[in-house]
Amino acid sequence: MKSAETKKVLIVEDEPIFRMNYRTVLEEKGYSVIEASTGQQGLHMITSDPPDIVLLDLILPEVNGYEVLKRIRETNSEIPIIVFSVLSGEMDMKRAFELGAQDYVIKGAELPISILDKIEALM
Amino acid sequence: MRDKIDSLLKKRWDIVWIGAVLGFVYWMWQSFRDAIVLQKTSFIHSFLFPDLISLATRLLVICTFLLLCIHAKYIQEKVLEDRSARNRSAGFWAFFIAAVGFVVLYWIIDSFQDIIAQAKGDIVERVLTPGITVLISRGLSVLFLVILVFLIQYLFITRRKADKALKAAHNQLARSRENLNKIVTYDVDAVFVLNEKKKILFVNPAAEKMLQKTADQLIGESFNYSISAGKMHEIEIVNDQGETINGEVCAVEITWGTEKAVLVSLRDVSERKQVEQIRQNFLSLISHRLKSPIIGIMGAIENMLEGLAGTITEKQREYLLVMKENVTVKYYLIEDLLTALRLEVGGEEVQLEQTVLEDVIDRAIKPYEMAISRKGIKLQKGKTNSKLRVNADPKKLEKVIKNVIHNALKFTSEGHIRIEIQAKGKNALISIEDSGCGMSDATIKTLFQMEKKAQTLPDANIGMGFGLFIAKKFMQLQNGDIEVTSSLGKGTSFKMSIPLHTKKNIG
Numbered sequence: 308m309k310s311a312e313t314k315k316v317l318i319v320e321d322e323p324i325f326r327m328n329y330r331t332v333l334e335e336k337g338y339s340v341i342e343a344s345t346g347q348q349g350l351h352m353i354t355s356d357p358p359d360i361v362l363l364d365l366i367l368p369e370v371n372g373y374e375v376l377k378r379i380r381e382t383n384s385e386i387p388i389i390v391f392s393v394l395s396g397e398m399d400m401k402r403a404f405e406l407g408a409q410d411y412v413i414k415g416a417e418l419p420i421s422i423l424d425k426i427e428a429l430m
Numbered sequence: 431m432r433d434k435i436d437s438l439l440k441k442r443w444d445i446v447w448i449g450a451v452l453g454f455v456y457w458m459w460q461s462f463r464d465a466i467v468l469q470k471t472s473f474i475h476s477f478l479f480p481d482l483i484s485l486a487t488r489l490l491v492i493c494t495f496l497l498l499c500i501h502a503k504y505i506q507e508k509v510l511e512d513r514s515a516r517n518r519s520a521g522f523w524a525f526f527i528a529a530v531g532f533v534v535l536y537w538i539i540d541s542f543q544d545i546i547a548q549a550k551g552d553i554v555e556r557v558l559t560p561g562i563t564v565l566i567s568r569g570l571s572v573l574f575l576v577i578l579v580f581l582i583q584y585l586f587i588t589r590r591k592a593d594k595a596l597k598a599a600h601n602q603l604a605r606s607r608e609n610l611n612k613i614v615t616y617d618v619d620a621v622f623v624l625n626e627k628k629k630i631l632f633v634n635p636a637a638e639k640m641l642q643k644t645a646d647q648l649i650g651e652s653f654n655y656s657i658s659a660g661k662m663h664e665i666e667i668v669n670d671q672g673e674t675i676n677g678e679v680c681a682v683e684i685t686w687g688t689e690k691a692v693l694v695s696l697r698d699v700s701e702r703k704q705v706e707q708i709r710q711n712f713l714s715l716i717s718h719r720l721k722s723p724i725i726g727i728m729g730a731i732e733n734m735l736e737g738l739a740g741t742i743t744e745k746q747r748e749y750l751l752v753m754k755e756n757v758t759v760k761y762y763l764i765e766d767l768l769t770a771l772r773l774e775v776g777g778e779e780v781q782l783e784q785t786v787l788e789d790v791i792d793r794a795i796k797p798y799e800m801a802i803s804r805k806g807i808k809l810q811k812g813k814t815n816s817k818l819r820v821n822a823d824p825k826k827l828e829k830v831i832k833n834v835i836h837n838a839l840k841f842t843s844e845g846h847i848r849i850e851i852q853a854k855g856k857n858a859l860i861s862i863e864d865s866g867c868g869m870s871d872a873t874i875k876t877l878f879q880m881e882k883k884a885q886t887l888p889d890a891n892i893g894m895g896f897g898l899f900i901a902k903k904f905m906q907l908q909n910g911d912i913e914v915t916s917s918l919g920k921g922t923s924f925k926m927s928i929p930l931h932t933k934k935n936i937g
Contacts (some may be wrong), residue, residue: 324726331738366718393721394714397781413727417762418732 317358319349346370380407387429794831812850833897842866878902
């Protein structure tokens with residue numbers, strides 16, 4: 308996991324407890340974590356402090372996750388994006404993948420720790 | 431009704447034939463008169479070889495008869511062509527006047543015959559005072575005529591009756607057509623008739639209103655929406671104003687005039703859809719707001735138990751485990767409540783696919799294996815058929831089986847929980863049987879109902895008790911069902927049925 312030390316993960320999530328949970332798991336594995344609590348902030352950080360991977364919630368204030376996903380993909384088709392949401396409907400997943408998400412995690416169905424495998428798979 | 435009238439019309443007598451028969455009878459009567467009444471000659475001789483005057487009289491009378499009959503026939507034909515009441519009445523009066531004219535003519539002819547044949551007084555005397563024998567003779571002749579008139583009149587009456595019945599039938603037909611027209615005109619559903627190439631042949635006003643086009647504009651246009659005969663489904667229509675309309679469409683094959691056509695009924699369900707959408711969005715919002723923090727807390731507890739937030743003491747671990755269990759129960763409670771609400775408002779959808787039944791059952795049992803063995807209960811898998819494939823929504827079916835196992839586990843403290851699957855006809859049967867405390871009939875009655883559950887205070891550590899309500903609804907959504915039999919103190923048996931997978935029912 309030596310490479311992980313230099314990898315930067317951006318968490319775009321409005322609820323602090325989720326940010327805390329994922330930050331804890333990621334930092335334990337040596338990732339550097341930056342956080343955004345709104346979609347707008349997330350979009351700003353992608354250009355100002357480019358991360359290696361994005362964890363993106365769908366239900367966000369101001370600009371929702373789908374819109375964030377769309378706007379990221381308009382300028383950046385490379386960066387891996389994992390969507391994580393409480394939305395478990397097939398339509399939600401389909402839409403996220405169509406907009407360019409690499410993976411989809413249903414919060415609650417899987418523990419925060421399971422995100423590590425998914426991140427490693429995309430690096 | 432129409433057939434009956436037509437056959438009645440065909441049965442009419444041919445008036446010319448009646449005239450001919452009556453003419454023959456008159457010939458006989460005249461022969462008889464010549465022979466017996468006037469004592470001129472024998473009957474046979476008079477019948478075969480009447481004297482010149484008698485012959486002339488007979489021919490004159492018979493010709494007049496025939497003319498009258500032909501006239502009547504002609505009137506009848508006219509009436510047949512044109513059934514207007516005015517024409518019919520005019521025809522009858524023309525005939526009547528002709529008949530009266532004939533009577534007068536006959537009377538004069540007979541008076542002349544008397545004078546010429548027997549030289550009995552002058553014409554005025556013969557017309558006014560013919561004498562008793564001649565009077566009887568003429569009276570009988572006139573009687574024939576009266577019979578003829580009555581016969582013909584009878585025919586007219588029959589005709590009239592037939593016409594009346596026809597008219598009544600016409601009126602009834604017109605009335606029912608008018609009523610049908612009203613239904614189609616004032617129906618709030620849009621009605622279209624399409625030909626085989628889906629070109630519009632007819633629209634009702636509701637259709638014009640829905641598509642914001644007049645009938646003239648619509649007729650001949652193509653109906654560019656999917657329809658399948660006998661099946662109701664939803665379509666989206668964008669009209670000329672750019673409004674999107676959610677329609678529920680139903681089509682049926684009909685004959686329109688002589689050609690094959692499709693009758694399409696389209697109901698505007700936009701408002702209902704909007705309400706449904708609002709409800710679903712609201713549920714989704716509640717779902718997010720309620721579930722999110724719990725999921726967050728579950729994740730935080732898990733991280734602490736994993737030691738990601740530093741080393742924890744045994745006592746702290748114990749606390750965290752209790753918290754985890756408590757929060758997990760609350761999570762499923764909210765999940766069940768939201769599912770139950772979604773089922774009530776109709777926002778739950780199913781994705782039916784070919785599913786290996788045993789795999790679903792194995793997945794459903796797995797989380798309970800530990801709890802079952804901890805309670806000292808035997809988990810028995812009876813007759814199973816590993817190849818049994820059903821047409822189901824795997825996640826929903828798994829949830830149903832989990833809920834039933836959860837229920838069995840809750841009410842069984844010793845003995846066994848037995849699971850069997852088998853094929854029966856077109857269905858797969860899943861039976862989950864326990865040796866638990868059983869249920870009373872009163873409990874069974876309300877077991878699958880949501881509203882009854884809400885009336886009792888739920889056990890906070892078990893759940894709201896919506897599990898079996900959800901199970902029932904989920905099975906019904908998958909074209910299956912769930913039933914229960916139970917006896918107090920002996921145990922409970924849940925039997926679920928679900929259609930086996932066939933090539934036909936997929937999708």
